[in-house]
Amino acid sequence: MVDTKTITVTVNGEEYTSTVNVRKNLIDYLREDLGLTGSHVGCEHGVCGACTLDMNGQTVRSCLMLAVQADGTEITTIEGLPSEGVAEELKKSFAKNNALQCGYCTPGMLSSALEYLNNGGKANKEEIRRHISGNYCRCTGYQSIVEAIYDVAENGVSK
Amino acid sequence: MTGPKFSFDKPGKYIGQPTERPDTRRLLKGRGKFVDDIQLPRMLHAAFLRSPVAHAKIKSIDTNAAEKIKGVVKILKGTDFVGVVEPYVGVLSHLAGLRSAPQMPLAVDTVRWQGEPVVMVIASSRAIAEDAASEIILDLEDLPAATNAEKALDKDEPIIHSEFDSNLAWERTVDVGNVDEVYARDDVVTVEKQFLFGRHTGVTLEARATIANYDPSENQLDIYYSGQAPHMMQFIYAKHLDMPEENVRVTAHDVGGAFGIKVHTYGDEIATAAAAKLMERPIKFLADRYESFMSDIHARDHVINGKMTVSKDGKILALEYDDLTGIGPFSMYPRTSAIEANQVLNLTGGPYTIPNYRANAKVVFQNKNMMCQYRAVGHPIAMALCDGLLEEAAAAIDMDSVELRKRNLIPDDTYPTTSTTGMKLDDLSHQKALSKLIEMMDYEKLKKENADLKKQGVYRGIGFCSMIEVTNPSPMFYGIGGAPIASQDGATIRLDAGGGIHVASSVTEQGQGTNAVLAQVAADVFGVDMDRVQVTTGDTKTTPYGGGTWASRGAGIGGEAVYLAAEALKDQVLDVAGVMLQSKPEDLNIDNGNVVDHVSKEKRMSLADLARTVYYRGNELPSDMSPELIATRHFRVTDTPFVFTNGAMAAHVELDIETGIVKILNFWAVEDCGRVINPMLVDEQIRGGVVQGIGHALYEECLYSDDGQLLNTTLADYLVPMATEMPEIHVGHIETPTKTSVLGAKGAGEAGTGGAPACIINAVNDILRPLGVTNYQIPMTPNRLLDTLRSAKI
Numbered sequence: 001m002v003d004t005k006t007i008t009v010t011v012n013g014e015e016y017t018s019t020v021n022v023r024k025n026l027i028d029y030l031r032e033d034l035g036l037t038g039s040h041v042g043c044e045h046g047v048c049g050a051c052t053l054d055m056n057g058q059t060v061r062s063c064l065m066l067a068v069q070a071d072g073t074e075i076t077t078i079e080g081l082p083s084e085g086v087a088e089e090l091k092k093s094f095a096k097n098n099a100l101q102c103g104y105c106t107p108g109m110l111s112s113a114l115e116y117l118n119n120g121g122k123a124n125k126e127e128i129r130r131h132i133s134g135n136y137c138r139c140t141g142y143q144s145i146v147e148a149i150y151d152v153a154e155n156g157v158s159k
Numbered sequence: 160m161t162g163p164k165f166s167f168d169k170p171g172k173y174i175g176q177p178t179e180r181p182d183t184r185r186l187l188k189g190r191g192k193f194v195d196d197i198q199l200p201r202m203l204h205a206a207f208l209r210s211p212v213a214h215a216k217i218k219s220i221d222t223n224a225a226e227k228i229k230g231v232v233k234i235l236k237g238t239d240f241v242g243v244v245e246p247y248v249g250v251l252s253h254l255a256g257l258r259s260a261p262q263m264p265l266a267v268d269t270v271r272w273q274g275e276p277v278v279m280v281i282a283s284s285r286a287i288a289e290d291a292a293s294e295i296i297l298d299l300e301d302l303p304a305a306t307n308a309e310k311a312l313d314k315d316e317p318i319i320h321s322e323f324d325s326n327l328a329w330e331r332t333v334d335v336g337n338v339d340e341v342y343a344r345d346d347v348v349t350v351e352k353q354f355l356f357g358r359h360t361g362v363t364l365e366a367r368a369t370i371a372n373y374d375p376s377e378n379q380l381d382i383y384y385s386g387q388a389p390h391m392m393q394f395i396y397a398k399h400l401d402m403p404e405e406n407v408r409v410t411a412h413d414v415g416g417a418f419g420i421k422v423h424t425y426g427d428e429i430a431t432a433a434a435a436k437l438m439e440r441p442i443k444f445l446a447d448r449y450e451s452f453m454s455d456i457h458a459r460d461h462v463i464n465g466k467m468t469v470s471k472d473g474k475i476l477a478l479e480y481d482d483l484t485g486i487g488p489f490s491m492y493p494r495t496s497a498i499e500a501n502q503v504l505n506l507t508g509g510p511y512t513i514p515n516y517r518a519n520a521k522v523v524f525q526n527k528n529m530m531c532q533y534r535a536v537g538h539p540i541a542m543a544l545c546d547g548l549l550e551e552a553a554a555a556i557d558m559d560s561v562e563l564r565k566r567n568l569i570p571d572d573t574y575p576t577t578s579t580t581g582m583k584l585d586d587l588s589h590q591k592a593l594s595k596l597i598e599m600m601d602y603e604k605l606k607k608e609n610a611d612l613k614k615q616g617v618y619r620g621i622g623f624c625s626m627i628e629v630t631n632p633s634p635m636f637y638g639i640g641g642a643p644i645a646s647q648d649g650a651t652i653r654l655d656a657g658g659g660i661h662v663a664s665s666v667t668e669q670g671q672g673t674n675a676v677l678a679q680v681a682a683d684v685f686g687v688d689m690d691r692v693q694v695t696t697g698d699t700k701t702t703p704y705g706g707g708t709w710a711s712r713g714a715g716i717g718g719e720a721v722y723l724a725a726e727a728l729k730d731q732v733l734d735v736a737g738v739m740l741q742s743k744p745e746d747l748n749i750d751n752g753n754v755v756d757h758v759s760k761e762k763r764m765s766l767a768d769l770a771r772t773v774y775y776r777g778n779e780l781p782s783d784m785s786p787e788l789i790a791t792r793h794f795r796v797t798d799t800p801f802v803f804t805n806g807a808m809a810a811h812v813e814l815d816i817e818t819g820i821v822k823i824l825n826f827w828a829v830e831d832c833g834r835v836i837n838p839m840l841v842d843e844q845i846r847g848g849v850v851q852g853i854g855h856a857l858y859e860e861c862l863y864s865d866d867g868q869l870l871n872t873t874l875a876d877y878l879v880p881m882a883t884e885m886p887e888i889h890v891g892h893i894e895t896p897t898k899t900s901v902l903g904a905k906g907a908g909e910a911g912t913g914g915a916p917a918c919i920i921n922a923v924n925d926i927l928r929p930l931g932v933t934n935y936q937i938p939m940t941p942n943r944l945l946d947t948l949r950s951a952k953i
Contacts, residue, residue: 023286044448045875047875079188102413104364110187138364141847142850
């Protein structure tokens with residue numbers, strides 16, 4: 001049985017070639033091998049959404065993927081969100097609305113919210129609520145998160 | 160109680176403002192520092208093999224296969240900790256009669272709940288430790304399990320601790336007035352209901368996590384802690400690992416939710432520290448979600464039979480109930496598992512004038528996971544019980560329940576007063592809160608709408624709750640009973656050479672915004688921009704001694720200590736400035752980072768100039784001057800055991816009578832937490848709390864089989880609220896500052912969780928009652944409601 005495999009992944013614009021244990025989850029690879037601890041492990045079974053991140057333009061649960069499955073992909077984690085455009089506006093809106101308390105769900109929540117906004121999501125609270133229903137937040141009660149996303153959908157990116 | 164010596168009539172730059180939390184910047188960049196983010200050199204990882212059954216004798220443990228796995232460094236059994244860890248017992252002397260058996264971090268000869276840690280594997284990675292744990296063979300001899308709390312005291316039920324004569328842990332009775340005399344009257348109406356509160360748990364998104372590191376050269380134990388009370392844990396690690404307290408440092412950086420779950424002593428965490436000490440190197444333990452469900456404390460699990468008697472003109476005359484609660488096989492250490500029942504006895508009926516009151520609470524052992532303090536301890540039970548019976552009584556005398564509340568809520572102009580159960584109450588505003596709530600929700604219109612819709616087969620109901628919340632506890636909560644839990648907190652503020660200030664406080668941050676609130680108070684009171692305030696919390700080595708954050712005490716107690724320290728530092732700085740500027744200190748002030756003329760506000764010198772002179776060029780100061788640019792102050796609540804807050808809440812719900820599904824249409828909460836330091840953060844505490852309360856009322860339950868197997872241990876099976884199911888929550892405020900402090904701030908962290916379940920239960924019963932049925936069991940799952948609806952008149 002082969003225990004390890006060498007993979008090449010682009011994370012936040014930087015290319016990494018690593019030899020990883022084949023059973024290692026993508027989230028563990030990012031956190032332990034690359035030191036990108038911004039993505040969080042909440043349930044390790046794909047329900048809570050804390051580990052959600054962007055892979056090739058789509059959100060994935062990095063606790064349900066093996067690192068070897070990420071070979072050849074481009075990944076953006078919370079650390080790599082740009083300091084401009086929609087991502088920056090969204091972060092500002094999260095701070096302004098206090099759309100995070102402990103911050104543990106935040107990486108996944110931002111990733112899902114960006115997916116919504118980047119795919120033309122409207123300023124519609126019901127649709128926003130539906131879209132983030134794969135991301136658990138135990139602190140806020142969700143309203144402030146919905147407001148934060150809504151504000152960006154409504155006002156767009158300020159120049 | 161001296162009363163406010165300072166008034167916040169003029170709006171502060173920060174106090175009272177919805178200031179953004181500086182901490183969000185770090186968290187939004189992925190730069191948080193949670194326990195699992197920390198990697199130490201030579202660190203090992205722990206995994207635990209847990210008991211698969213509820214009650215058994217340990218016959219043997221075979222670790223041979225596990226030891227052979229490459230990467231396994233050490234395997235420790237319960238017996239390996241004997242003599243290493245001093246056993247701990249969860250009792251408090253002020254809860255007279257409370258008993259529990261000594262606990263060890265791992266089961267030694269008997270397992271007493273499914274999920275109890277039995278063997279600890281330490282390996283080079285968590286995955287290898289888990290692999291090895293699964294290779295261990297536990298030879299257990301099953302013992303009969305006592306799992307049902309209602310049977311725990313039956314004669315033929317197995318007794319969990321042989322040193323006791325029964326499974327009773329604690330019992331208390333409160334008897335005020337004479338309920339029997341009321342029952343004997345023929346002009347009264349009595350209603351009676353059974354209330355069932357299921358077990359649920361906190362589900363912090365970051366599971367429990369610990370790193371322990373031990374340096375034998377200095378006999379120093381460092382704990383990286385995901386929790387709420389660093390100084391309490393410092394004492395516990397020191398005492399039970401036989402170390403000088405000052406050689407234990409407990410540090411909490413970012414904490415991914417706590418809610419009371421992370422303020423207790425867990426065997427796996429104690430074992431991690433003990434193992435680090437034995438092995439003289441760092442060990443990390445992270446609970447996975449399965450372990451969290453099996454070993455994080457559970458809460459509630461109460462069976463209550465209650466009755467309320469009212470006069471036909473709507474005066475509450477008597478309240479009586481029996482409460483039975485199952486707490487697992489031990490009372491949790493050090494806060495004990497009797498506090499929730501005690502809170503129920505103390506708080507039930509607290510908003511109302513109730514002349515006759517009799518209640519009994521029995522706390523029993525059972526072979527299930529341990530039950531202890533979780534957000535709003537006792538409150539959801541006390542509020543649902545009293546306000547549920549009140550709704551029933553209102554229906555029985557054909558009076559609107561809002562009217563019945565108005566006639567019985569303690570009037571706003573009668574404080575200070577004492578509740579029926581002897582709680583000191585002051586600075587509350589029940590009547591005002593209810594009036595404001597009614598106005599916010601447009602009650603009459605909503606009622607009419609519901610009646611109209613019912614004709615079209617749409618079933619909607621409204622449920623209310625008037626509540627009190629225990630906040631800012633004094634030493635009467637724990638310290639009096641011998642627990643190593645501080646009720647006083649301290650703050651140190653230092654003027655740095657650059658003109659900014661550094662605040663070190665003993666209260667802690669788990670996302671509530673404690674750090675922001677402390678910075679707001681310090682910035683306003685001392686006179687600098689908030690950007691020039693650094694805050695350190697969660698470190699036993701660098702902050703003053705204190706209790707941490709629990710029981711809604713961060714802003715009220717920690718904030719007050721910062722207020723006092725900021726005032727003291729300001730006085731010290733102005734003394735120095737007076738000498739340097741040859742002015743009287745009272746003619747000077749600090750504003751926006753400068754020493755200014757008190758009247759004209761004209762700048763006299765910058766704080767940086769002043770500090771640099773003191774720190775670097777002391778030769779410029781008179782030689783008999785000893786300037787101090789650091790001040791420490793502590794604060795505790797005196798003269799009253801708790802500072803109560805009050806609130807009024809309401810839910811508007813729709814019940815689908817075909818499916819039993821409850822949809823929450825709207826939720827309103829009016830809260831009086833005294834001085835609001837940051838309205839945005841208070842609103843968010845209320846909303847988050849309400850949503851946890853809704854989860855408890857409708858979805859969340861730790862389900863056990865009859866033989867004590869926890870059946871739902873994934874987030875797919877244990878339902879927590881998600882965004883789509885949650886309503887908009889409208890928050891209103893009344894500000895009645897407490898006279899126990901200058902700031903006048905009370906707590907707000909638990910009100911939502913305390914009051915929301917009652918609102919949901921009452922709203923659903925508002926629908927059910929006209930159909931001839933009621934249901935007072937939470938969570939109100941579709942199955943349970945469909946069962947109830949089977950006998951409804953539809």
